[in-house]
Amino acid sequence: MKTTQQDGITSKAEEITDAQTAPGSYEQLHKPSSEFNTRDEYLEHELQIMQPKRWRPNLPFRDYRFEFEDTIPAMAGTIGKVVMVGAIAATFAAPLGLSDAFVLENVRYELLIVSIFIILFSGFILPTANLAGTHGPLIPLIPIVVAAGGHPMAFGLLIGAFGFILAITKGGSMLARLTSKGVCGGLLIYLGFIGTISQVKKLFAWAEAIDMAHIAFIVILATILLYALLEHFKKRWLAVPLSCLIGGVVAFALGAPFEFHTAPGLPNMNPAYWWGENTGWMLGLPTLESFVVVLPFAVLAVAMWSPDFLGHQVFQKISYPQRTEKVQMNIDDTMLSASVRQTFGSLAGGANFTSSWGTYIVPAAIAKRPIPAGAILTAVFCIIAGLWGYPMDLAIWQPVLCVALIVGVFIPLLEAGMEMTREGKTTQSAAIVVFASTLVNPAFGWSLTMLLDNLGLIGCKERSAELTKMSRWVIPLIMFVLLTTVMAIVGMLPGIPALMADFRH
Numbered sequence: 001m002k003t004t005q006q007d008g009i010t011s012k013a014e015e016i017t018d019a020q021t022a023p024g025s026y027e028q029l030h031k032p033s034s035e036f037n038t039r040d041e042y043l044e045h046e047l048q049i050m051q052p053k054r055w056r057p058n059l060p061f062r063d064y065r066f067e068f069e070d071t072i073p074a075m076a077g078t079i080g081k082v083v084m085v086g087a088i089a090a091t092f093a094a095p096l097g098l099s100d101a102f103v104l105e106n107v108r109y110e111l112l113i114v115s116i117f118i119i120l121f122s123g124f125i126l127p128t129a130n131l132a133g134t135h136g137p138l139i140p141l142i143p144i145v146v147a148a149g150g151h152p153m154a155f156g157l158l159i160g161a162f163g164f165i166l167a168i169t170k171g172g173s174m175l176a177r178l179t180s181k182g183v184c185g186g187l188l189i190y191l192g193f194i195g196t197i198s199q200v201k202k203l204f205a206w207a208e209a210i211d212m213a214h215i216a217f218i219v220i221l222a223t224i225l226l227y228a229l230l231e232h233f234k235k236r237w238l239a240v241p242l243s244c245l246i247g248g249v250v251a252f253a254l255g256a257p258f259e260f261h262t263a264p265g266l267p268n269m270n271p272a273y274w275w276g277e278n279t280g281w282m283l284g285l286p287t288l289e290s291f292v293v294v295l296p297f298a299v300l301a302v303a304m305w306s307p308d309f310l311g312h313q314v315f316q317k318i319s320y321p322q323r324t325e326k327v328q329m330n331i332d333d334t335m336l337s338a339s340v341r342q343t344f345g346s347l348a349g350g351a352n353f354t355s356s357w358g359t360y361i362v363p364a365a366i367a368k369r370p371i372p373a374g375a376i377l378t379a380v381f382c383i384i385a386g387l388w389g390y391p392m393d394l395a396i397w398q399p400v401l402c403v404a405l406i407v408g409v410f411i412p413l414l415e416a417g418m419e420m421t422r423e424g425k426t427t428q429s430a431a432i433v434v435f436a437s438t439l440v441n442p443a444f445g446w447s448l449t450m451l452l453d454n455l456g457l458i459g460c461k462e463r464s465a466e467l468t469k470m471s472r473w474v475i476p477l478i479m480f481v482l483l484t485t486v487m488a489i490v491g492m493l494p495g496i497p498a499l500m501a502d503f504r505h
Contacts (some may be wrong), residue, residue: 026051026063040234043069043368044321050370052127052327058372064127066373069237073364076240076408077131078385079395080359083405084134084286085110086396089351092152093143097281100153104392109267109274110350111386114341115379121337124374128326129333130312131375133357137308137441138301144490145297147501151283151290153275156346157355158291158298163339166302172331175306175450175479176313177485178471182429182459183449184314185420189430189446190437194416199402199410207256207397215254215399219247223403227411237367239407244400251399260399262389274349280347293502300443301353303479307446309356315416317364327370329361363408379487401489430457440493447483451476 029049034040050064060066089103089110111447114132122131145155166172173446200220207216223243225269230236274280315330320328334356342354364374385391394400421430429449437445449458454472484493491498498504 020051027061030065040368043067044324046368047320047324047327047368048322050327052370052372054128054333055125058124058127060373060376064370064373066377067369069367069369070364070374070377072237072240072367073362073369073374074381075244076363076404077133077357077360077374077378077382078391079244079401079404080357080409081111081114081134081258081382082107082385082392082395083134083401084359085224087136087139087350088134088142090352090438091117091139092146095143095331096281096283102280104262105267106274106349106351107392108265108386108389109269109348110345110352111382112188112267112269113345113348113350114352115382115386117341117344118375118379118382121341123372123379126333126337127370127372128328128330130309130329130361130371131357131378132334132338132354133360135301135304135308135355136351137443138297138353139494140295141300141490142396144503145294148399149290150294150297151286152281152351153283153346153349154290155284155294155298156342156350156353160339160343160346162298162302163305163335163342163354166305167332167335167339172306172309172335174475175402176310176331178454178467178475179307179310179446179450180426180429180453180459180463182424183433183446183453184310185417186430186433186449187437187442187446188311188413188417188420190417190434190442191192191311192410192412192417193434196414198405199406202228203398203402206402206461210257212254212256215251215256218254219399219403222246222250223407227407236412237363239366240363240404243403243407247399247403248394250502251397255444256399258388258393260393262392264387264389266387271348276287289477296486296489296500298491300483303483303486304441305335305338305355307442308358311413312356312358312361312421314438315362315413316365318416318419320368329356329371359405359409361388366412419442423469425458425460427469429453440487443483444487446460447476447480451480 026049031045033042036045046065052058052063058064086103089106093099093103118131121129144284178281185285203220204213204216207213223246225247226242229237230239230242268274275283275285277284309331313331316329338354338356345352347355360374364371385395417430421427432452433445433449435445436448439445451473453459454464454467454476486492488496489499490503
C-alpha cells in the first residue's frame, strides 16, 4: 500500500515519540508470550521494548531474554564460522606446506577465541554490534599474499588497526548514509545470487565426486519445496534447522558416505606455539618488511567492510518491525568490535580475518531476534563444537553446509535486494551495481555505483540534488579511486597485470 510523504513523516514522528515516552525498563515492559495473539506479535514487542546500553553491562533476563528462535541464528552462525575459518586456514596452509592437522587445530582454536569476544562485545557491552565473523571475499587473495611473502600476523594487525581508525571516525556509518536504496538493493541481489549459485555448484561437485549426482538434485529440490512451505506458513526462521535436517537425512538415506572422525580435544592455547619458527605457522614473528608487503591488502580488506556491513544492516532493517531503531545493528560499533577481535586473534595465532558475521545476522533478522541473546548461544555452540569436535564434521558435510548457507543467508539476501528495488528509479542503480560487481567484485561495484548514483547520472536525481558537495562526489570519488588503485596494485582488475611486480603470481 502506498503512503504519501506527509504520512511517512507523521508515522516517523509517532515512532520517535513512542520510543521516547515508553515508560519503564525492559523488565517492566516485558509480557509473557501467552498475552499475545501470535508468536510474531510477541517477538516484535520484545524488539520494541528492548533498551540496549552501549559500554555498560547488558544482562540476560534484565535487558533481554533467550527464546527458542535464538538457537537458529546461533546454529547457522556456528556452521558458517567452522566453514569460513577452515577455508582461510586451508588456503594459507597449502602454499605454506602445512598439514590438515594444522587447519583442524587452528579452526578449533579460533572457535574458542571468537567465543570470548562474542560474549564480551555483542552479548555484554555493545549489544547492537553484530558478531565479528570471517571476511569471505579475502579468501581468493590469500594465495597472492602468501606468494608475495605476506605474514598472517602482520596482515591481521593492520586490518585491526585500519578498522579501528574507520570505527572511531564513524567512517562506516557515513558511507552507509551515502549509499542509496538502489545501490544497497543491487548489492544484496548480487551477493544473494552469486552465493546461491556457488553453493549449488559446490553441492553438485561433491555429489559428482562420489558418483551420485542425483543426490544433489534431490536435496536441492526438497529444500526448495520446504522453503516455499515455510514461506507460506510464515515460519521462514525454521528454514536453517529443517533444511539441514532434510539435506542430511536425504543424502545419507540415498547412500552418501558420512562418518565422524574429529575426536574431542583442546587445541594448543599458547600464542608462542602458533608463532614459533618450528611450530604452528612455522613463520616466526613478522618483520617490518612483512607489514609493508600486506599493507595494500589490509587497506583493501577494510575498505570492503562497508558494503558487507551495510548489506547486513539493511537486511535487518527490512526484517524488523517499526520502532526497533534502538536494537538495530550499529555499523561503527560492529567495526570497533571486529577490529579489537582481529587484533587479539592475530596476536594469539588465529587464522581468521574478520568482518560482519553474515551467517548469524541474516537468520537472526528473519527470526526477529535481537543480537545479544543469539550471540551468547553462538558462543556456547562454538565452544561445544571446538571442544567436542564431532559437530565440526557434520557442519562441513556438503548436504548440510550448502543448504544451510542457501536458505539461511543467500536466498534471504536476494529477497531483500528485490524488495528494495521494487519502485522508483532504484532499478537503474541496482543494475549497475550487479554489472560492475560482475566485472571485478562487490567492493568495486559498490564504490563505482555509489559515485555515479550520488552524481545524479543514474538513480534518483532529486536525491542527488539534495546532497552536499562532499557527499555528492568528493567522498565517493575518494573511495572509488582508493579501492581501484589498491586493486590495480595487487592485480585484482581483470586483464590488467598487477602494478607491483611482487604481486604478479
